[in-house]
Amino acid sequence: MNNLSNPFEILNSKIDALTYQVQKLNQPKATGTHQKEWGGVDFASTITGYKPQTIYIKAGKKQIPHIKRDGKLWFEKTALLKWIETGIIEKLENKI
Numbered sequence: 001m002n003n004l005s006n007p008f009e010i011l012n013s014k015i016d017a018l019t020y021q022v023q024k025l026n027q028p029k030a031t032g033t034h035q036k037e038w039g040g041v042d043f044a045s046t047i048t049g050y051k052p053q054t055i056y057i058k059a060g061k062k063q064i065p066h067i068k069r070d071g072k073l074w075f076e077k078t079a080l081l082k083w084i085e086t087g088i089i090e091k092l093e094n095k096i
Contacts, residue, residue, distance in 0.1 A: 037077040044075035048084060 037043075041052045044064070048055070056073070058064040065079040 038074050039077070040075070041073055043077075044073075044080060047075070047077060047080045 041055045044050070044055045044066070045052045048064075050058070055064065055075075059066045059068075059073050065075070065083050067074050
């Protein structure tokens with residue numbers, strides 16, 4: 001009997017192939033080179049949960065890690081995550 005005669009076998013093989021591809025994409029690259037993720041105000045807003053206007057205010061007061069190039073604010077993902085983590089740790093330490 002031909003493998004292609006059962007449509008469920010075809011679907012199962014396609015699902016297995018897709019699952020394998022997704023797992024490969026989720027694995028860290030072995031090259032050791034880490035590409036930093038940069039973005040603008042909307043990017044920072046997505047990561048922090050703050051509204052874009054709040055991001056502008058915090059950047060103006062130098063309360064959030066950022067750089068400014070040619071009039072545009074840039075934020076790096078790892079720096080933002082460390083900034084968030086530091087704030088959480090400080091709040092927890094103050095409660096003890």
